[in-house]
Amino acid sequence: MKKLALADYTIYLGPWExxxxxxxxxxxxxxxxxxxxxxTAQYCLPRLAQSGFLPEYTLxxxxxxxxxxxxxxxxxxxQQMLDAGSDRKALLINLGGGVIGDMGGFCAGTYKxxxxxxxxxxxxxxxxxASIGGKLGIDFGQVKNSIGxxxxxxxxxxxxxxxxxxxxxxxxxxxxxxxKHSLIxxxxxxxxxxxxxxxxxxxxxxxxxxxxxxxxxxxxxxxFERGLRKALNFGxxxxxxxxxxxxxxxxxxxxxxxxxxxxxxxxxxSRKKTGLSSNDLAEITRFFLHIYGTVALDRANYAEYxxxxxxxxxxxxxxxxxxxxxPPGEVHINQTAVAEEIIESLDYYREEAEMWEKxx
Amino acid sequence: MKKLALADYTIYLGPWExxxxxxxxxxxxxxxxxxxxxxTAQYCLPRLAQSGFLPEYTLxxxxxxxxxxxxxxxxxxxQQMLDAGSDRKALLINLGGGVIGDMGGFCAGTYKxxxxxxxxxxxxxxxxxASIGGKLGIDFGQVKNSIGxxxxxxxxxxxxxxxxxxxxxxxxxxxxxxxKHSLIxxxxxxxxxxxxxxxxxxxxxxxxxxxxxxxxxxxxxxxFERGLRKALNFGxxxxxxxxxxxxxxxxxxxxxxxxxxxxxxxxxxSRKKTGLSSNDLAEITRFFLHIYGTVALDRANYAEYxxxxxxxxxxxxxxxxxxxxxPPGEVHINQTAVAEEIIESLDYYREEAEMWEKxx
Numbered sequence: 100m101k102k103l104a105l106a107d108y109t110i111y112l113g114p115w116e117x118x119x120x121x122x123x124x125x126x127x128x129x130x131x132x133x134x135x136x137x138x139t140a141q142y143c144l145p146r147l148a149q150s151g152f153l154p155e156y157t158l159x160x161x162x163x164x165x166x167x168x169x170x171x172x173x174x175x176x177x178q179q180m181l182d183a184g185s186d187r188k189a190l191l192i193n194l195g196g197g198v199i200g201d202m203g204g205f206c207a208g209t210y211k212x213x214x215x216x217x218x219x220x221x222x223x224x225x226x227x228x229a230s231i232g233g234k235l236g237i238d239f240g241q242v243k244n245s246i247g248x249x250x251x252x253x254x255x256x257x258x259x260x261x262x263x264x265x266x267x268x269x270x271x272x273x274x275x276x277x278x279k280h281s282l283i284x285x286x287x288x289x290x291x292x293x294x295x296x297x298x299x300x301x302x303x304x305x306x307x308x309x310x311x312x313x314x315x316x317x318x319x320x321x322x323f324e325r326g327l328r329k330a331l332n333f334g335x336x337x338x339x340x341x342x343x344x345x346x347x348x349x350x351x352x353x354x355x356x357x358x359x360x361x362x363x364x365x366x367x368x369s370r371k372k373t374g375l376s377s378n379d380l381a382e383i384t385r386f387f388l389h390i391y392g393t394v395a396l397d398r399a400n401y402a403e404y405x406x407x408x409x410x411x412x413x414x415x416x417x418x419x420x421x422x423x424x425x426p427p428g429e430v431h432i433n434q435t436a437v438a439e440e441i442i443e444s445l446d447y448y449r450e451e452a453e454m455w456e457k458x459x
Numbered sequence: 460m461k462k463l464a465l466a467d468y469t470i471y472l473g474p475w476e477x478x479x480x481x482x483x484x485x486x487x488x489x490x491x492x493x494x495x496x497x498x499t500a501q502y503c504l505p506r507l508a509q510s511g512f513l514p515e516y517t518l519x520x521x522x523x524x525x526x527x528x529x530x531x532x533x534x535x536x537x538q539q540m541l542d543a544g545s546d547r548k549a550l551l552i553n554l555g556g557g558v559i560g561d562m563g564g565f566c567a568g569t570y571k572x573x574x575x576x577x578x579x580x581x582x583x584x585x586x587x588x589a590s591i592g593g594k595l596g597i598d599f600g601q602v603k604n605s606i607g608x609x610x611x612x613x614x615x616x617x618x619x620x621x622x623x624x625x626x627x628x629x630x631x632x633x634x635x636x637x638x639k640h641s642l643i644x645x646x647x648x649x650x651x652x653x654x655x656x657x658x659x660x661x662x663x664x665x666x667x668x669x670x671x672x673x674x675x676x677x678x679x680x681x682x683f684e685r686g687l688r689k690a691l692n693f694g695x696x697x698x699x700x701x702x703x704x705x706x707x708x709x710x711x712x713x714x715x716x717x718x719x720x721x722x723x724x725x726x727x728x729s730r731k732k733t734g735l736s737s738n739d740l741a742e743i744t745r746f747f748l749h750i751y752g753t754v755a756l757d758r759a760n761y762a763e764y765x766x767x768x769x770x771x772x773x774x775x776x777x778x779x780x781x782x783x784x785x786p787p788g789e790v791h792i793n794q795t796a797v798a799e800e801i802i803e804s805l806d807y808y809r810e811e812a813e814m815w816e817k818x819x
Contacts, residue, residue, distance in 0.1 A: 170534060174599075181600045184769070209569075212596060212607045213683070236572060239534070240541045247572045248608060323573070409544070 103311055106319060110230050110255040112308060115219065116150040122254045123154075128190040128215070131156040132180060134203040136163035139195040142264040143221050147194070156192070157183050161199075165346065168198045168238050170246070176206045187211045190253075196222035196269075197229050197354070201244065204235035208250040217254045221261040223273025224355055227280070227307055230255045231314045232331075233322065243339055249323060257311075259303050267299060271390065272355030274298055275334075277306050279362060280313040282383070283333050286428025288313075293386050330430040332422040334362030337441065340407035344400055352394065359391040363451070364444035369423040371440070373431040383427075384451050393452035396445055404445065405438055463671055466679060470590050470615040472668060475579065476510040482614045483514075488550040488575070491516040492540060494563040496523035499555040502624040503581050507554070516552070517543050521559075525706065528558045528597050530606065536566045547571045550613075556582035556629075557589050557714070561604065564595035568610040577614045581621040583633025584715055587640070587667055590615040591674045592691075593682065603699055609683060617671075619663050627659060631750065632715030634658055635694075637666050639722060640673040642743070643693050646788025648673075653746050689792040692782040694722030697801065700767035704760055712754065719751040723811070724804035729783040731800070733791040743787075744811050753812035756805055764805065765798055 100113030111118030133156045135144055140160050147153045159179045161172050180189065193203035193216060200218045207216035220226045236247015262270055281288035288309055295301065314331070321328035338354075338361020345352040352360075366383045369375035375383075408419050419441065421434045436444075460473030471478030493516045495504055500520050507513045519539045521532050540549065553563035553576060560578045567576035580586045596607015622630055641648035648669055655661065674691070681688035698714075698721020705712040712720075726743045729735035735743075768779050779801065781794045796804075 170530060174530060177606055178600055181602060181605065209596075209606050209608050211605055212594065212609055234572065236569075240538055242541060245541065245571055246537055246569050248569055249572055 101308060103308070103315065105231065105251075105315060107251045108254050110257060110311060112257045112304070112311075114260065115147065115256050115258045116152055118254075118256050118258075119150075119152045122217070122256075123152075126253075127188075128154075129188040130183065130185050131190050131192060132159055132183070132185070133157070133192045133194055134159045134161070134176065134199055134206075135194045136161055136167075136199060138163050138264075139199065139221050143194055143219075143261055146261075147219075161202075163195075163198075165198055165238070168202050170237060170239065172202060173206050173237060176203070177210055180206075180210055185210070185214070187214055189214050191216040192219060193217070193252075194219045194221065195225075196220065197225040200225050200229045201235055201247070202237050204250060204252065205237055205247050208235055208248050213250070215253045217256065218252045219256045219258070219261075222265060223262055223270050223303060223307075224276060224353075225273075226257045226259070226262075227273060227310045227314070228276045230257060230311060232318045232328075241343070243343060257307060259307070262303060268353060268356075270303075271298055272353035274301075274306075274390065275355030275358045275362070277310045278386075279331075279333055279358065280310045282362070282366075282424055282427050283330050283422070283430040284313045284317065284428060285309065286426065289427040293382060295390070298390055327432065329420070329432040330422050332420075332432075333424060333430060334358045334365050336408055336419065336421050337361040337364045337404070337444065340404040341394075341396075343407045344403050356391055356394070359387045360394060360396075360448055363387050363448045364441075365421060365423060367444040367447040368421060368434070368436055368440060369425070369431075372434055372436070373423040374425040375423075376426070379427060385455075388452065388455045393455055395452065396449045398446075398449075401442055401445055405441065408441070461668060463668070463675065465591065465611075465675060467611045468614050470617060470671060472617045472664070472671075474620065475507065475616050475618045476512055478614075478616050478618075479510075479512045482577070482616075483512075486613075487548075488514075489548040490543065490545050491550050491552065492519055492543070492545070493517070493552045493554055494519045494521070494536065494559055494566075495554045496521055496527075496559060498523050498624075499559065499581050503554055503579075503621055506620075507579075521562075523555075523558075525558055525598070528562050530597060530599065532562060533566050533597060536563070537570055540566075540570055545570070545574075547574055549574050551576040552579060553577070553612075554579045554581065555585075556580065557585040560585050560589045561595055561607070562597050564610060564612065565597055565607055568595055568608050573610070575613045577616065578612045579616045579618070579621075582625060583622055583630050583663060583667075584636060584713075585633070586617045586619070586622075587633060587670045587674070588636045590617060591671060592678045592688075601703070603703060617667060619667070622663060628713060628716075630663075631658055632713035634661075634666075634750070635715030635718045635722070637670045638746075639691075639693055639718065640670045642722070642726075642784055642787050643690050643782070643790040644673045644677065644788060645669065646786065649787040653742060655750070658750055687792065689780070689782050690790040692780075692792075693784060693790060694718045694725050696768055696779065696781050697721040697724045697764070697804065700764040701754075701756075703767045704763050716751055716754070719747045720754060720756075720808055723747050723808045724801075725781060725783060727804040727807040728781060728794070728796055728800060729785070729791075732794055732796070733783040734785045735783075736786070739787060745815075748812065748815045753815055755812065756809045758806075758809075761802055761805055765801065768801070 103110040191207040233249045236244045239246040338358035342357030463470040551567040593609045599606040698718035702717030
């Protein structure tokens, strides 16, 4: 079992039943709560329960899906903890993907002004993205993660055997954050990643560790997202808008799928603004289209994308802020683009995707 | 103008229009929001606005009263900030009593994972109690302050001229926390306070400074309420229960009025458990009955008081936790009492109050 020691807590990389006894030794909680959705309650919780290591617990089960990541679900979680007579020495175990981790962490961080919680991320996305950074929260007023706080868990348990419970598309979604980490901070890893032909047969353990170390470096330098940490937004300004809009349609996109589109668009902006070479742009574009396929963007939605970007919490005032890249591995924060440039970048993706489809 | 420099921020004691220019110099916010209720919007906001120092602002007005300190009001506050396109560099100015400060601070602390806020407490209670400690939050599931977080403002402006806008009963309520601070940490101040005959003619400036310094000492030693800070709970375990119950009746009590009852009861427990002398108990009891008058406690409500104490967030597991006092100025945290003893202490208050009324 590998361990990644952060300033405040440890990420355990390996089988949960090896990590948990080490974590829990010497700790004393008054009660244990497991927060799960109907999927993780069915597919992941039995493994914890059958290990014989999980203490007696109260299950708080919520419906699966981003559409339930709202304040109404929080009130249900708080109420169940209150009804169980939970005091400030209880532990909340968040078992699930990003929604469970973000919302469960927010509920723990605000229940009686903060109780301990641990994360057991069960998706690749949450394993590489939510394990570090302390971003907790919920969606509000149609803006993703617009209510929340910064707070760290007591531990994170990254166990890739949980990935076997996932649809392949979910795993591919998480891969996008691993790719992003390489593009903003590790050119050598990008060289390795760009050779990947078949993402279905990858050994994820080999990718998660390096990816987490990149994120650790960035976050520890800027825990409250005042500067450097904005580097992690590469692909996210446009990606979030595309994701937010798709959520309202019959063809919602997974986070990584939207961010993949966002990274192609923002790589286009990076060629114009921050020195990404045409050759690198072409490689990045082809790679994402190969791994993620194409999504037909409709120009009729551009205005809505722009509106959603205007409400993005990463922006200051009216300027649209971007983290862009230079040569892969090099990032430039606090870049800006105007609406015309953003539209041009969306057109770039749209046309490249159309061409890709024709050649396929 | 006096200033009290805490680790993270400054409390300005004096006229707001002198303090604000010093605070705001060199700071740059993208937008200003003032959170007020209908009372402070009418009686306090004009003074800020007419000073000529307040920057252009958006008013967020909420209904006055503890009964509005809930998550529904938070969603209205968040929504108005979102509708105004507020980014993470906005400043929220909380103008009002404890409800405004606690809830506004919570909303600021969770809006886009935290924006800056300042407190302009307009009641004596919030000036001495909420200026230090970073406790932010709302009531939930009939439990006071059960959802919240710890977070500090950028500054607090304590201006006693706002007290002139208050009913006398509100001012007297705040006095209870000043008395509490002396009883737990400053025997000499208690000696001075206990001579007070007419609280209506006190110079509050002379009491607020010392009271804040006591609270500063306690809070800085224990910012997250893991130990010493429980000292501030003296009078609050029973007081909160009495307050919570009264809130549901036709005769709600102000916080300080309930805490005054709580301090008499817990002084009774202190005599039994932590060495408070009979003479001191008698002095404390007489003083509170003189200042606050009497409230007729009904034995029929005791069970409900006990239930409310069982849900009090300061308790761990099923034991009922108290902060009690020795000789005035000396505090003992982590004391416990069983239901019979608590009932005995409630009877003590009830009988002393009855006797006081007969003698009056």
